[in-house]
Amino acid sequence: MIRRLLPLLVGLSAPLCLVPALAQAATPAPTTLERLYDKVACEAAGQSFSGVDLRQRLIGQAGLTMNGELLSAIESRSLGQFAAHSSDPAVTALLTATMAVLSTPAPSEARFTLASQTAPDARARAIAFLNGDTDGISLACIATSPPPPPTPAVVVPAKGPAPHRRGLILADSKNDFIKPPRERGFATLGFEEDKAADTRLLNASLALAIEPILFAKPSEATELRWTPFVQYNRRAARSGREEVNDLTLGNSFIFRNPKQAGGAIGFGSMAFQTDDAAKAAVWVGDALIDFPRVRPCTRRDALGWAMRCNLSIVVDYADVQDPGDSQKLAELDAYFRGGMNLGLSAEQDFGFGVITISSSYNGRYDITSRKASGGIFSVGAGLRPSAGSNISLETRYTRGTTINTLVDVDKITLRLGYRL
Structure with a gap:
C-alpha cells in the first residue's frame, strides 16, 4: 500500500511543502472563476496540462489535511465521493473548485480551454475527475493579450437649455x-x-x-x-x-x-x-x-x-x-x-x-x-x-x-x- 501511495505523495510533496502549518485550518477556497483560474497557475502562454496534472495541481493547492481517511480515498480512487459527503470545508471547497474549473468558461472570462468531457452533469463530472477519471480532459493556457490602453473618457457636457438671446x-x-x-x-x-x-x-x-x-x-x-x-x-x-x-x-x-x-x-x-x-x-x-x-x-x-x-x-x-x-x-x-x-x-x-x-x-x-x-x-x-x-x-x-x-x-x- 505504501508503495502505491509513494508516487502520489512525491507528486504532492512540492506544493504541500509550500503550505504553512496553519493550512490545516484553511478556509474554503474562493469559488469565483477569476481566482480559480489563478489557482491553476498557467506560467506561460501555450502551456498545457494533462488531466492527471490538472488533478494534482487542484489537490495540491487545496490546503487539505492529509489524514488516513483522505489518503484512503485517494488510494481507492474515491476522492470525489469523499468530497461530496465530507464536512471538511477544505475538501468541500476542492469539489466546488473542480466543478468551476471543469465548466466551460464564458469567452470574456476564459484563460484556458477544456477538451470534451464525458459526464454531462457538472457535479458528477467533478466527482469522476477527482476519483481519477481524467481521460479526455486537458488544459491549454490561452495566450493573454496585453490589456488595451484605457479609452480616454469622452466628457459630454450636460445639455442644458440653450441660452436665450434677448431680442x-x-x-x-x-x-x-x-x-x-x-x-x-x-x-x-x-x-x-x-x-x-x-x-x-x-x-x-x-x-x-x-x-x-x-x-x-x-x-x-x-x-x-x-x-x-x-x-x-x-x-x-x-x-x-x-x-x-x-x-x-x-x-x-x-x-x-x-x-x-x-x-x-x-x-x-x-x-x-x-x-x-x-x-x-x-x-x-x-x-x-x-x-x-x-x-x-x-x-x-x-x-x-x-x-x-x-x-x-x-x-x-x-x-x-x-x-x-x-x-x-x-x-x-x-x-x-x-x-x-x-x-x-x-x-x-x-x-x-x-x-x-x-x-x-x-x-x-x-x-x-x-x-x-x-x-x-x-x-x-x-x-x-x-x-x-x-x-x-x-x-x-x-x-x-x-x-x-x-x-x-x-x-x-x-x-x-x-x-x-
Whole structure:
C-alpha cells in the first residue's frame, strides 16, 4: 500500500511543502472563476496540462489535511465521493473548485480551454475527475493579450437649455407689445397726401423695445414683465402746419394671467413725451386691459378669410410741463382720460402673396376738462409675401385727432412696413 501511495505523495510533496502549518485550518477556497483560474497557475502562454496534472495541481493547492481517511480515498480512487459527503470545508471547497474549473468558461472570462468531457452533469463530472477519471480532459493556457490602453473618457457636457438671446421688438406702437408676433402692427415709413391741407412728405411711425423681461412671478399662472421702449411718430409738412412730432421714452409693464376669466392681459407704461428737437416735455402714464378669450372674434374663418379682432379698455394721464409746438397741449396743464382701442382685420393667401384688410379706432375721452378728447380712425389694405412675413406694403386712409399730440389729420398714405 505504501508503495502505491509513494508516487502520489512525491507528486504532492512540492506544493504541500509550500503550505504553512496553519493550512490545516484553511478556509474554503474562493469559488469565483477569476481566482480559480489563478489557482491553476498557467506560467506561460501555450502551456498545457494533462488531466492527471490538472488533478494534482487542484489537490495540491487545496490546503487539505492529509489524514488516513483522505489518503484512503485517494488510494481507492474515491476522492470525489469523499468530497461530496465530507464536512471538511477544505475538501468541500476542492469539489466546488473542480466543478468551476471543469465548466466551460464564458469567452470574456476564459484563460484556458477544456477538451470534451464525458459526464454531462457538472457535479458528477467533478466527482469522476477527482476519483481519477481524467481521460479526455486537458488544459491549454490561452495566450493573454496585453490589456488595451484605457479609452480616454469622452466628457459630454450636460445639455442644458440653450441660452436665450434677448431680442428687440419693432412694431407700430407700444400697445403692440402685448400681441403675438404675427398680430403686431408694422413700423412704417411712407408718403401721404393730406386732403385738408398741403402735401405731406414724410410719415414715420414706430415703437422699439427690448423683449419683455420677467419682473415678478407671483404664482405659477401669473407673471409681470417690464420692458424699456422708445416710440416715435413723425409727420412732416411743407408748410409746417399740423405737424406730428412725438418722441416718447419710457418703461412698460405687461401683466398676464391666462387662468383668469378671459385670459387677462394688462399693459401699463410710464413715459416722458417730447419731440425730436426736445422742445416739449410731457409726463404720461397709461393702463390697458385686454381679454383675448372674450373678443367678439378670435381667428375665425369666413369665406377663406382669417379674421382677428381686439378690444381693449384704456385710461391715461398726462402732466404737461412744456407743450412745445402743439397748440392744443398749450391749453392744458394736465388731463385724465378713458377710452378704448378697437381693431378688426382679415387676411387670405392668394398664392402670389397674402392680402390683408384692416381697420381700427382708438378713442380717448377727457374726463377732467374735455379739452384733450380725441379719436382716430383708419382703414387700409396691405400685401405681404407670406402669412408670417415681417414685410408689408400698405395703403391706408386715416382721419381724426391724434391721441398724444391732439393734431387733426385727414390723409391717404402709402407706406412700407417692417416688424420684429
